[in-house]
Amino acid sequence: MIRKAVFPAAGFGTRFLPATKASPKEMLPLVDKPLIQHGVEEACAAGVRDMIIVNGRGKYAIEDHFDISYELESLLRKKGEDAQLAAMRAITDMADFFYVRQNLPLGLGHAVLRAMDLVGEEPFAVVLSDDVIDSKVPVLRQLIDVYERYSADSVLAIERVPREQVSRYGIIKWKKIAEGVYEVLDMVEKPKPAKAPSDLAIIGRYILSPAIFPALAETRPGAGGEIQLTDAMRSLVARERVLGYEFEGVRYDAGNKLGFLMANIAFALKDPELGPGLRAFLAKERKK
Numbered sequence: 001m002i003r004k005a006v007f008p009a010a011g012f013g014t015r016f017l018p019a020t021k022a023s024p025k026e027m028l029p030l031v032d033k034p035l036i037q038h039g040v041e042e043a044c045a046a047g048v049r050d051m052i053i054v055n056g057r058g059k060y061a062i063e064d065h066f067d068i069s070y071e072l073e074s075l076l077r078k079k080g081e082d083a084q085l086a087a088m089r090a091i092t093d094m095a096d097f098f099y100v101r102q103n104l105p106l107g108l109g110h111a112v113l114r115a116m117d118l119v120g121e122e123p124f125a126v127v128l129s130d131d132v133i134d135s136k137v138p139v140l141r142q143l144i145d146v147y148e149r150y151s152a153d154s155v156l157a158i159e160r161v162p163r164e165q166v167s168r169y170g171i172i173k174w175k176k177i178a179e180g181v182y183e184v185l186d187m188v189e190k191p192k193p194a195k196a197p198s199d200l201a202i203i204g205r206y207i208l209s210p211a212i213f214p215a216l217a218e219t220r221p222g223a224g225g226e227i228q229l230t231d232a233m234r235s236l237v238a239r240e241r242v243l244g245y246e247f248e249g250v251r252y253d254a255g256n257k258l259g260f261l262m263a264n265i266a267f268a269l270k271d272p273e274l275g276p277g278l279r280a281f282l283a284k285e286r287k288k
């Protein structure tokens, strides 16, 4: 059973400045919901109940979003907006939320290590909300199914990427064990294309064994001077069964402006209210 999910949300989001100067990247909207709410909804749909959010600057925006807003609720009640009132309360009621602070963004690995006391001695999920994935089955659910079916200790979401882009990702060295399922033999963070062990990249969804915490505590700064989750996971590979799973779904890297815009357009086109108007607008733009 995976009961807890960790949401690192303490990065500076420099690729989104100035939008992220005072507000976390995870609060940027995907159509009408913050990225992090999409991530929390995915975790809920996968059966996870405890959401552990690693906060940095601008933390109140995230905490307030998942908290009850009495003023807003009273206003909506007065106006008779019952559907909106229920939708606002559902955001708070869908899970239990826990917060821990990462004072300095020393890296993704460091952010996950901050959640150690809240996670305890059990396997858990990690969700990077800026990797937006449109899939039939929530990606975390797909990973949990693989985790259970193959009695794995950890399962990483992976995706094939163009060779020239491998230096943006953690890249695995693998042995195939079934269609879409790979045993991870080794991994390297942000390799040069010539040095990459493959073109299979780690994407922002993970099921991790609690053995990651002592490994993280021993991990020294790596690529970019940051404490890298990949470096700590690498040390688990020799001791535990770490699998990679090529998930079903389309991923958008909403951590950069172009990927964020593409995610918004793709999700809005599928929205019954917004889709027709947006499609007509895009067709008009194409003719210009």
Ligand code: UTP
Residues within 6 Å of the ligand: 008, 009, 010, 011, 012, 013, 014, 015, 016, 025, 054, 102, 104, 105, 106, 107, 108, 110, 111, 128, 129, 130, 255
């Ligand atoms: P990114 O690599 O996208 O970094 O982090 P970033 O700082 O958010 O963005 P840029 O590169 O400056 O534009 C991936 C995820 O890890 C979190 C981020 O919030 C994001 O969800 N993170 C990263 C932390 O929580 N702490 C860190 O020290 C670094």
